[in-house]
Amino acid sequence: xxxxxxxxxxxxxxxxxxxxxxxxxxxxxxxxxxxxxxxxxxxxxxxxxxxxxxxxxxxxxxxxxxxxxxxxxxxxxxxxxxxxxxxxxxxxxxxxxxxxxxxxxxxxxxxxxxxxxxxxxxxxxxxxxxxxxxxxxxxxxxxxxxxxxxxxxxxxxxxxxxxxxxxxxxxxxxxxxxxxxxxxxxxxxxxxxxxxxxxxxxxxxxxxxxxxxxxxxxxxxxxxxxxxxxxxxxxxxxxxxxxxxxxxxxxxxxxxxxxxxxxxxxxxxxxxxxxxxxxxxxxxxxxxxxxxxxxxxxxxxxxxxxxxxxxxxxxxxxxxxxxxxxxxxxxxxxxxxxxxxxxxxxxxxxxxxxxxxxxxxxxxxxxxxx
Numbered sequence: 487x488x489x490x491x492x493x494x495x496x497x498x499x500x501x502x503x504x505x506x507x508x509x510x511x512x513x514x515x516x517x518x519x520x521x522x523x524x525x526x527x528x529x530x531x532x533x534x535x536x537x538x539x540x541x542x543x544x545x546x547x548x549x550x551x552x553x554x555x556x557x558x559x560x561x562x563x564x565x566x567x568x569x570x571x572x573x574x575x576x577x578x579x580x581x582x583x584x585x586x587x588x589x590x591x592x593x594x595x596x597x598x599x600x601x602x603x604x605x606x607x608x609x610x611x612x613x614x615x616x617x618x619x620x621x622x623x624x625x626x627x628x629x630x631x632x633x634x635x636x637x638x639x640x641x642x643x644x645x646x647x648x649x650x651x652x653x654x655x656x657x658x659x660x661x662x663x664x665x666x667x668x669x670x671x672x673x674x675x676x677x678x679x680x681x682x683x684x685x686x687x688x689x690x691x692x693x694x695x696x697x698x699x700x701x702x703x704x705x706x707x708x709x710x711x712x713x714x715x716x717x718x719x720x721x722x723x724x725x726x727x728x729x730x731x732x733x734x735x736x737x738x739x740x741x742x743x744x745x746x747x748x749x750x751x752x753x754x755x756x757x758x759x760x761x762x763x764x765x766x767x768x769x770x771x772x773x774x775x776x777x778x779x780x781x782x783x784x785x786x787x788x789x790x791x792x793x794x795x796x797x798x799x800x801x802x803x804x805x806x807x808x809x810x811x812x813x814x815x816x817x818x819x820x821x822x823x824x825x826x827x828x829x830x831x832x833x834x835x836x837x838x839x840x841x842x843x844x845x846x847x848x849x850x851x852x853x854x855x856x
Contacts, residue, residue, distance in 0.1 A: 788838060
């Protein structure tokens with residue numbers, strides 16, 4: 487028995503207690519349990535990805551709306567508010583410029599308030615009306631010395647509908663408007679609505695008919711009105727718009743569509759004096775005439791013999807529309823220089839300089855003593 491116990495102690499028990507040998511050596515840390523919620527260090531984006539992210543941040547709108555509870559929210563591309571509500575908009579920046587419906591400036595409306603504070607500019611419109619419907623935008627205007635420029639990357643814009651069931655069309659100061667139809671650019675009949683969901687149709691006064699809107703050549707945009715993409719002389723005449731929205735239909739003001747076909751360029755100017763040979767004491771007038779596009783303004787400047795001596799003259803400018811056959815409409819602009827009592831100092835060249843957006847034209851005539 488003693489020999490059997492010794493046999494167990496030295497041969498059998500050591501074999502049972504030893505673990506099985508691995509077929510390969512263990513790698514360091516092979517039996518460690520990996521934690522489930524291990525944090526992974528975020529990878530740094532590549533340079534291009536970082537640049538695109540930065541550019542998207544730069545193009546973010548700087549315009550926000552202050553809500554009734556004093557909170558701020560990003561402004562959507564369009565807002566729809568009931569007429570009578572007040573609105574407060576803020577634009578981030580120390581030098582901000584605003585744009586809003588122009589009539590608010592025309593009538594110097596006291597309901598509109600704009601204040602520039604340290605970090606933002608504030609626009610408040612109180613007691614809104616249907617006429618306030620339009621685009622409200624702002625942009626940062628950084629300055630370097632005396633030069634300021636618009637920062638295109640820091641702007642904000644929203645179009646606000648101030649809905650009013652009594653005023654489906656945005657009110658206008660007149661009851662009749664002229665719309666010029668140029669063959670080389672779209673024409674807009676500006677019957678904008680205060681309710682974006684309103685159904686709007688376009689009608690011709692004579693012959694009485696509804697004009698078909700095909701969505702291609704003629705489209706409707708609630709923010710602009712009806713847009714004629716390719717105006718022709720067939721579109722000329724008097725038209726109006728009709729709108730319907732949960733009630734009786736409403737009619738807009740009338741629009742007179744005039745077809746225009748005048749070559750673009752510097753003014754086509756002519757000049758003529760009432761007489762080229764003048765006696766002392768005579769009354770002389772010199773007329774400078776320009777024919778051009780109906781909606782293009784012409785600026786006149788004069789040079790005349792007695793100008794440096796501050797010789798008194800009278801200068802009057804005026805214009806009117808004329809028809810030149812087959813529905814073509816032209817604007818005739820005139821500037822008249824009048825010398826009441828001709829003297830020797832008034833003899834010489836009378837020069838008229840007519841200018842528009844495309845350039846300027848100089849014409850001259852001479853007045854001499856008999």
